[in-house]
Amino acid sequence: xxxxxxxxxxxxxxxxxxxxxxxxxxxxxxxxxxxxxxxxxxxxxxxxxxxxxxxxxxxxxxxxxxxxxxxxxxxxxxxxxxxxxxxxxxxxxxxxxxxxxxxxxxxxxxxxxxxxxxxxxxxxxxxxxxxxxxxxxxxxxxxxxxxxxxxxxxxxxxxxxxxxxxxxxxxxxxxxxxxxxxxxxxxxxxxxxxxxxxxxxxxxxxxxxxxxxxxxxxxxxxxxxxxxxxxxxxxxxxxxxxxxxxxxxxxxxxxxxxxxxxxxxxxxxxxxxxxxxxxxxxxxxxxxxxxxxxxxx
Ligand SMILES: NC(=O)c1ccc[n+]([C@@H]2O[C@H](COP(=O)([O-])OP(=O)(O)OC[C@H]3O[C@@H](n4cnc5c(N)ncnc54)[C@H](OP(=O)(O)O)[C@@H]3O)[C@@H](O)[C@H]2O)c1
Numbered sequence: 001x002x003x004x005x006x007x008x009x010x011x012x013x014x015x016x017x018x019x020x021x022x023x024x025x026x027x028x029x030x031x032x033x034x035x036x037x038x039x040x041x042x043x044x045x046x047x048x049x050x051x052x053x054x055x056x057x058x059x060x061x062x063x064x065x066x067x068x069x070x071x072x073x074x075x076x077x078x079x080x081x082x083x084x085x086x087x088x089x090x091x092x093x094x095x096x097x098x099x100x101x102x103x104x105x106x107x108x109x110x111x112x113x114x115x116x117x118x119x120x121x122x123x124x125x126x127x128x129x130x131x132x133x134x135x136x137x138x139x140x141x142x143x144x145x146x147x148x149x150x151x152x153x154x155x156x157x158x159x160x161x162x163x164x165x166x167x168x169x170x171x172x173x174x175x176x177x178x179x180x181x182x183x184x185x186x187x188x189x190x191x192x193x194x195x196x197x198x199x200x201x202x203x204x205x206x207x208x209x210x211x212x213x214x215x216x217x218x219x220x221x222x223x224x225x226x227x228x229x230x231x232x233x234x235x236x237x238x239x240x241x242x243x244x245x246x247x248x249x250x251x252x253x254x255x256x257x258x259x260x261x262x263x264x265x266x267x268x269x270x271x272x273x274x275x276x277x278x279x280x281x282x283x284x285x286x287x288x289x290x291x292x293x294x295x296x297x
Contacts, residue, residue, distance in 0.1 A: 048092025
């Protein structure tokens with residue numbers, strides 16, 4: 001990769017991804033707030049919801065990583081929040097592709113984020129990339145988001161959509177919120193704890209994005225989750241072990257629904273996702289079991 005471009009670079013996953021790339025162009029709504037760790041990267045102002053990216057940001061780029069989107073886990077899913085979740089991803093992807101369409105020579109690859117929300121909640125079913133999509137808000141957002149990204153194939157761009165699971169890292173995502181609760185000894189199962197959780201260490205996920213850009217054999221959906229998903233109760237015990245605290249305080253489903261509304265369905269969804277496409281292409285996970293991943297955190 002000579003010139004990568006990253007959207008959502010300032011986010012939790014984007015920062016890890018950028019640390020693996022050489023001087024990527026950063027597309028952001030607020031160049032003035034881009035932290036100094038981005039060093040030699042050129043930053044370009046872009047609001048995914050309203051416009052195509054500036055041509056100079058894409059000029060001569062050979063790979064685009066697309067991660068921008070309104071946070072899903074922050075705040076209640078009001079009507080306006082849901083509109084932002086959808087528009088920032090689907091509208092944002094259409095706008096990005098309008099920018100690629102205007103290029104004389106489009107990049108060779110687009111690696112776009114998607115989410116395991118695509119699969120809905122499926123009890124104990126093993127979910128490889130072939131499993132059909134579910135219905136429901138997030139599943140429909142993911143389908144439209146992926147469909148928008150795939151239109152770049154018309155331009156001769158190879159497109160990979162990474163269906164991301166629960167991303168584990170110190171600096172953000174779910175762990176940053178959960179760890180303080182577990183450290184107080186106030187952690188516990190969510191609902192009955194039987195639901196499967198497709199987790200991935202953020203360092204493996206960043207490596208998977210780069211791997212997808214560099215491996216021509218990969219295209220279409222790629223599950224972005226570790227090979228050993230765990231049930232919520234086993235995840236809870238593993239987090240408790242890692243911080244040496246008991247995990248005696250379950251959050252019953254009704255309480256979760258009261259506390260966070262419709263987002264509770266995401267926490268309670270059972271998704272036994274397997275990363276078949278990544279492993280078939282030769283990707284090696286450094287954190288394939290939950291205890292090793294938590295130990296690194
Ligand atoms: N973290 C997870 O566990 C997880 C799981 C499944 C899927 N994903 C997906 O992976 C992508 C990256 O996740 P992340 O955890 O790194 O997200 P994040 O930390 O919330 O960062 C997302 C980035 O998107 C941009 N953004 C935020 N709100 C926006 C809006 N309303 N319109 C347009 N852009 C907006 C921001 O960049 P600027 O402020 O610089 O513009 C932000 O840095 C997301 O699309 C997310 O849905 C994440």
